[in-house]
Amino acid sequence: MLLENTCVWRPQSLAELRARLKQSSTGTIQFLAGGTDLVPALKRQGRVPELLVALSQIRELAGVKMSPTKDRLLIGPLTKLAQLSREPLIQQHFAVLGQVAGLVASPQIRNQATVGGNIMVDNRCKYYNQSEVDRHSHGGCFKAGGAVCHLIPNATRTSAPVCRARFVSDLAPVLILAHCELVIEGPQGERRIALKDLYHNEGLYGARLNAGEILTRLEIPLPLVGKIRYEKLRIRQAIDFPSLGVALSVRDEGGSEVLDVCLTGVDTRPVSLTFRPSQFATRDDFWQNVAQVSKKSVVPLKQDFFPPQYKREMIAVLLKRLWEGN
Amino acid sequence: MSYRIVGKKTPYVDAVDKVTGRAKYTDDLRLHHPLRVKIVRSPYANARIVGIDLSAARAVEGVVDFVVGADFRHTFGVLPISKDEPAMAKERVRYVGEPVVAIIAESERAAVQASRLVRVNYEVLKPHLDPQKSLNESTDLIHPELGKKNNLHKSVNQSFGDVVAGLRSADVVVEHQFEFESVTHAFTEPHATQVEWEGENLTVYSATQVPHYLHRALAEVLELPMHRLRVVKPHLGGGFGGKSDPFPHEMIAVKAALKTGRNIRLAFEREEVFYSHHGRHPTKISMKLGVSRDAGIQALDGYMLIDGGAYGSFGVVTTYYNGVLLQGPYNVPNINFHCDRVYTNKPMCGAMRGHGGVNPRFASEVLFDEACVRLKIDPCEMRLKHFHQPNSKTINEFRITSVGIHHGLRNAMAASGWSQKYQKLPFGKGIGVACGFFISGSALPIHWNEMPQSTVRLGIDYDGGVSLYSGASDIGQGSNTMLAQMAAEVLGLPMTMIKVLAADTRHCPIDYGSYSSRVTFMAGNAARNAAIRMRRQLLEAACQLLECEAPIPTPPGEPENFFRQGGRPPDYGALYLGANPNYEDGYLFVDEKIVAPDGREVKYLDAVRKALDFQGALQSKGGYVSPKMGGSFKGAGAGLSPSYSYTAFISEVTVDPATGFVKVDRVTCAHDYGQALNPLAVEGQLQGSIHMGLGQALMEGMRYDDGAVQNASLLEYKIPSPFEMPEVVIVPGSGDECEGPFGAKEVGEGALAPFIPSVANAIYDAVGVRLYSVPLTPDKVLEALRQHAGGAHAP
Amino acid sequence: MDKESTDKEMIVTLQVNGLTVRRFVPATMTLVEYLREELGLTGTKKGCDVGDCGCCTVLADGDPVLSCLALAVDFQGREITTIEGLAKGQELHPVQRAFVDEGGLQCGYCTPAMVLNAVALLNHQANPSAQEIKECISGTICRCTGYTKIEESIALAADRQRGQK
Structure with a gap:
């Protein structure tokens, strides 16, 4: 599968990139980090932006540091997932993040894929992540530039397309529970947003930055508020994207436990939920509530290996495992 | 007799080339200035082609020409009785992915660009996707040109004994419906073909398991004499049955060469491999088993509906194999089966490892287990009592020679700790057994003829190196290594002196290729026979040098009995030396020497050079011909094999009752492969069969949406990773097959089938639920557990 | 603007198996294409071309990476080892x-x-x-x-x- 040809530019520093982004740009630009998500997508859609900016040389965007005030972990978005797993600072302050990074896809992909790429991974759907023949067969869906959604008939909202391609990042739910903030540079200067606010509730562009913007840093306030754990559901213990990922952080609120939960793989974005088990008379009541809330809060569709209903049910199962298995 | 090479762990002859990256697979070859070909495929499952507009595509710089359906007059098919497939769609397309237009261009980029500009105008028709509905369809036919009255491709109904009486006499009758998704070979090397001009002739390099069938099909479809075509199989990245048919893209590549006069290079994208498919049929089975406490299986009654997809492929054989492979490994006195293969608008199904026998095996082994539970009999002990006996005949007149499964299953029971575990493990842990039966090659050829099924030629020249020519394809199973072992053992030479030249129709004698587990048995025997004839020539030369009389060969005599035809002295007076002839004559060929009974020695090379005197070239050939056997009823030939393999599996699983996940922890395998020629290869085949079976058992399945394969990638089609693989314990379970080369028989396929029901039976032991729909995915396990619990608590 | 950003064809210089190689290629050429088609290093296999099968693995500075997911140009400055680069003469690794x-x-x-x-x-x-x-x-x-x-x-x-x- 040939990648369509286009221009490729490898800026050597952030300054060089900044300068280029300030120029009034003609044509489309796309950033290429690890490429593990973007390259197959470009090959399959048969079209490319006018300029691919390969970021690999911008060394200042890679690596993990402690803030000078020692109260924030600073993660460069170009840090490779494999590097994240090995990083002593991560092991010391946020070990689960390293472990989760070590479970993404495959060893080779972890040597290529970056943290930034993982949290901004394109939403996936079986009708979109497909060969040309298949897309042609069903007619292009919204995400593929067409005019239908094959999962939901009449999927428009006030004439705007509604795409339910699912969010699949493993790192995002864990980072969200750690109150991760993003530092983004753009033509108007620097802005900060909480990671959880990066995502939109639609599958077309789950986590797109504004034109000319670049993610320069992830910041995680230390110490972490609660103990964070993560478990994911997938049929193979390698290669596969999470069919469902459940991140849990348990914190204390006036002597009773509060469960902050963040889900991936089952909706168009990471879904945050909070549970207070102490409000329920029995554990059974509590788990019933979890099941009800899960049912209300996420809309899994027939998009990957497992049936939607099964994925939904597994939310409570994995949550129970994370919470009670501590 | 002790052997120096046979039976010893022998590295594959091509291993060094493979670990260094030197091994050239088809798309690794670099021909002179080839044109590239890109195939435009149908996006519709069922449609009429109204028109094709190539004008925009033709305008792309670098586009040279096109191939379309109108370029071909003949349809083809691997079976002469079922040639229903066009090289390219003409007036209609029958599955998503069917080739419609091929672009020939100077570069891949130009070909791809042009492919996006081809405009095909289709009249889209309602596709037939459900095999049951397609079977009932009588007006809108997928193949109106065949003159049939519905979409039924092939129907087989065979009945032996009295099933009704058998069921009546049984202590318990169990029955159920079963359902199986389609699985595909998913070899790692995508299909590829290159075509090279040489004078007026064309050499076709192709990733094929059967160069001979491809050679025939190309000659027919392209209307060329066979001698102008040469088919060569370079290194091959896996087949498992999926490269055993001739394929449209191979016809397209040769047509492109003919149209342009240029060399051609064509390689598939991964998704095209899935569209091409030819894998295991989606299957629905309804089966009934009558079992008696003492007499075992009294009757088996089964109906199988198999979804063939758009074309025939090997389907007629599959239809038979769905039934006939149920004739073992147990004695079944009354058996009735009916199998229908139906055309649908999906990629065609064909032969895949364990061809036709895998899904019915699941049904029968699960039902047998259920019967044993109801009869409160240990399912291993029950099986042990009712296996085939050596030198016996089945009710449909299969000739059963060696049977090693009895002690095989006993070994597996001991090694797995069966009796301490069965029905005694805690909830969530389980152990299960299942057994199987498979052919060592088909006794009858696809194309009716009197040729030996395998022929091997040997040549020795002045340097003493032995050239071994065979039409068999090494597809990764190690057949070239096996062939070299045959010659090295008989001639007393190191493996390095045997140079195998295989799978090249110009240089190699005909062989029916690598499928139906035939190569070791048939080509192995042929190679051994060729080596024995060569040995005789060298022995005569050595005796001249020793100035003594060469021993007079003992004439072979009649076979001991119908069941024991092998092991006789070679018949040097006949073309065919016999099956596994015993060539002992007092002389030893060992360490590049020929040692006379009196201890005098002649160096191998001296004997070679003496033998070359007055001849100039030393040659020999050997063949293999299956003995005549089988009944005279219609379809009696299906499943006939000179020898059968047997398998017993004991699997141990952990089932997570909260998620439904099944982990196969350990599997103990006893496979009756006769004698192991190369333990490395034998173990490799068994481990590989288990892995492929594990995929089908737990996760693999072609998922269709409106006839389009939705998981046409190695991300979404789930091949198990190393983490899912169980610990594999292989225990001895072999008889000595007197007709197999050095006692060997089948090992490549038979072990896959029974592994799957052994997992299902272990799940039952673990959590008390039976699953009848394969793959046994977590959601199905969970649903079954829920229904089971609901049933238990129901008032 | 940097010259690289205006040309769709470019010279890509790589260190492969200890040698410096230089080819004028399309800018988006993937590493697997560069190795197989430009250098003839066909030991690197193309099993799926979208990062699922792993057959195109090569080492970049000693780490396994999938050459079908990477642009050749993005590996300038890194040491690539393919299967052809392991043996020392006739001696296998x-x-x-x-x-x-x-x-x-x-x-x-x-x-x-x-x-x-x-x-x-x-x-x-x-x-x-x-x-x-x-x-x-x-x-x-x-x-x-x-x-x-x-x-x-x-x-x-x-x-x-x-x-x-």
């Missing part, structure tokens, strides 16, 4: 030797990737656990062996490198 001896291959199509995965593992872990061995090959699909003999080959290579066999 110990991992290659172990795969031969232990039968850690059948069709051979995933073999270059498996060998390179193992070489990378043993370079930083001389005494790998069974789990680490599984992990190191878990991104490469083998359809023939069930991985068993591949794992045994890697364990044998590790033992031999530590001088135990």
Whole structure:
């Protein structure tokens, strides 16, 4: 599968990139980090932006540091997932993040894929992540530039397309529970947003930055508020994207436990939920509530290996495992 | 007799080339200035082609020409009785992915660009996707040109004994419906073909398991004499049955060469491999088993509906194999089966490892287990009592020679700790057994003829190196290594002196290729026979040098009995030396020497050079011909094999009752492969069969949406990773097959089938639920557990 | 603007198996195409071209990466090792030797990737656990062996490198 040809530019520093982004740009630009998500997508859609900016040389965007005030972990978005797993600072302050990074896809992909790429991974759907023949067969869906959604008939909202391609990042739910903030540079200067606010509730562009913007840093306030754990559901213990990922952080609120939960793989974005088990008379009541809330809060569709209903049910199962298995 | 090479762990002859990256697979070859070909495929499952507009595509710089359906007059098919497939769609397309237009261009980029500009105008028709509905369809036919009255491709109904009486006499009758998704070979090397001009002739390099069938099909479809075509199989990245048919893209590549006069290079994208498919049929089975406490299986009654997809492929054989492979490994006195293969608008199904026998095996082994539970009999002990006996005949007149499964299953029971575990493990842990039966090659050829099924030629020249020519394809199973072992053992030479030249129709004698587990048995025997004839020539030369009389060969005599035809002295007076002839004559060929009974020695090379005197070239050939056997009823030939393999599996699983996940922890395998020629290869085949079976058992399945394969990638089609693989314990379970080369028989396929029901039976032991729909995915396990619990608590 | 950003064809200079190679190629040419089509290093296989099968694995500065997911130009300045770069003359790399001896291959199509995965593992872990061995090959699909003999080959290579066999 040939990648369509286009221009490729490898800026050597952030300054060089900044300068280029300030120029009034003609044509489309796309950033290429690890490429593990973007390259197959470009090959399959048969079209490319006018300029691919390969970021690999911008060394200042890679690596993990402690803030000078020692109260924030600073993660460069170009840090490779494999590097994240090995990083002593991560092991010391946020070990689960390293472990989760070590479970993404495959060893080779972890040597290529970056943290930034993982949290901004394109939403996936079986009708979109497909060969040309298949897309042609069903007619292009919204995400593929067409005019239908094959999962939901009449999927428009006030004439705007509604795409339910699912969010699949493993790192995002864990980072969200750690109150991760993003530092983004753009033509108007620097802005900060909480990671959880990066995502939109639609599958077309789950986590797109504004034109000319670049993610320069992830910041995680230390110490972490609660103990964070993560478990994911997938049929193979390698290669596969999470069919469902459940991140849990348990914190204390006036002597009773509060469960902050963040889900991936089952909706168009990471879904945050909070549970207070102490409000329920029995554990059974509590788990019933979890099941009800899960049912209300996420809309899994027939998009990957497992049936939607099964994925939904597994939310409570994995949550129970994370919470009670501590 | 002790052997120096046979039976010893022998590295594959091509291993060094493979670990260094030197091994050239088809798309690794670099021909002179080839044109590239890109195939435009149908996006519709069922449609009429109204028109094709190539004008925009033709305008792309670098586009040279096109191939379309109108370029071909003949349809083809691997079976002469079922040639229903066009090289390219003409007036209609029958599955998503069917080739419609091929672009020939100077570069891949130009070909791809042009492919996006081809405009095909289709009249889209309602596709037939459900095999049951397609079977009932009588007006809108997928193949109106065949003159049939519905979409039924092939129907087989065979009945032996009295099933009704058998069921009546049984202590318990169990029955159920079963359902199986389609699985595909998913070899790692995508299909590829290159075509090279040489004078007026064309050499076709192709990733094929059967160069001979491809050679025939190309000659027919392209209307060329066979001698102008040469088919060569370079290194091959896996087949498992999926490269055993001739394929449209191979016809397209040769047509492109003919149209342009240029060399051609064509390689598939991964998704095209899935569209091409030819894998295991989606299957629905309804089966009934009558079992008696003492007499075992009294009757088996089964109906199988198999979804063939758009074309025939090997389907007629599959239809038979769905039934006939149920004739073992147990004695079944009354058996009735009916199998229908139906055309649908999906990629065609064909032969895949364990061809036709895998899904019915699941049904029968699960039902047998259920019967044993109801009869409160240990399912291993029950099986042990009712296996085939050596030198016996089945009710449909299969000739059963060696049977090693009895002690095989006993070994597996001991090694797995069966009796301490069965029905005694805690909830969530389980152990299960299942057994199987498979052919060592088909006794009858696809194309009716009197040729030996395998022929091997040997040549020795002045340097003493032995050239071994065979039409068999090494597809990764190690057949070239096996062939070299045959010659090295008989001639007393190191493996390095045997140079195998295989799978090249110009240089190699005909062989029916690598499928139906035939190569070791048939080509192995042929190679051994060729080596024995060569040995005789060298022995005569050595005796001249020793100035003594060469021993007079003992004439072979009649076979001991119908069941024991092998092991006789070679018949040097006949073309065919016999099956596994015993060539002992007092002389030893060992360490590049020929040692006379009196201890005098002649160096191998001296004997070679003496033998070359007055001849100039030393040659020999050997063949293999299956003995005549089988009944005279219609379809009696299906499943006939000179020898059968047997398998017993004991699997141990952990089932997570909260998620439904099944982990196969350990599997103990006893496979009756006769004698192991190369333990490395034998173990490799068994481990590989288990892995492929594990995929089908737990996760693999072609998922269709409106006839389009939705998981046409190695991300979404789930091949198990190393983490899912169980610990594999292989225990001895072999008889000595007197007709197999050095006692060997089948090992490549038979072990896959029974592994799957052994997992299902272990799940039952673990959590008390039976699953009848394969793959046994977590959601199905969970649903079954829920229904089971609901049933238990129901008032 | 940097010259690179205006040309769709460019000179890509790579260090491959210890040699500097230079080719004028389309800017978006993937590393696997560069190796196979430009350099003739066909030991690097193309099994899926979208990062699912692992057959195109090469080492970049010693780490296994998928060459079908990477642009060749993005590997300028890094040391690439392909399967052709392992043996020293006629002497196989110990991992290659172990795969031969232990039968850690059948069709051979995933073999270059498996060998390179193992070489990378043993370079930083001389005494790998069974789990680490599984992990190191878990991104490469083998359809023939069930991985068993591949794992045994890697364990044998590790033992031999530590001088135990």
